[in-house]
Amino acid sequence: AQKITQTQPGMFVQEKEAVTLDCTYDTSDPSYGLFWYKQPSSGEMIFLIYQGSYDQQNATEGRYSLNFQKARKSANLVISASQLGDSAMYFCAMSLPLRGNNRLAFGKGNQVVVIP
């Protein structure tokens, strides 16, 4: 079964600084998708960024980028120029599309608090 590991304790980040959230994954499937979601205190799950296992370049979406190191099986999220609204839980997730069901396996999340 696929496994996602997020082990960082809660993080405090200064506004306007960059923050990196660690995510490692474990799978023997050659094809997989990696996703990051944000969950603010209001509770909704917000999609941030996607990286496919065959993608040659790291994914970027605005202030979010994914540092994809395939050999190390890591998919770290980088948030540049942190804003107060970035305070939230962040979840890394993986799908294994070759298994035909798009099920997501989630890590336990990283808590980020942005301070002014």
Next chain:
Amino acid sequence: NAGVTQTPKFQVLKTGQSMTLQCAQDMNHEYMSWYRQDPGMGLRLIHYSVGAGITDQGEVPNGYNVSRSTTEDFPLRLLSAAPSQTSVYFCASSATPGTSGPTDTQYFGPGTRLTVL
């Protein structure tokens, strides 16, 4: 375009009661799924559907039932509620059901917070 909608937002049940959590999407997505989130945990998959008329079990299916008679709707039924089912429930959908691309991205509804006494 409302995306994924869920009702109700909050619900309190007594042990043994049954109820249905509603989920609808207006994006013509093939794939729909239900997850539950417990404190300190990530999300765990309950049931999923790769298209109308097709459903299957996820990681934690016991005590839950689903059906998918239309592309838009994917209700989750609690057959006989138990305190262990106290959780936040999320419905999600994606355009494709697992094709190795960004259209597999799942978009989530706002969630239903369920308490079983």
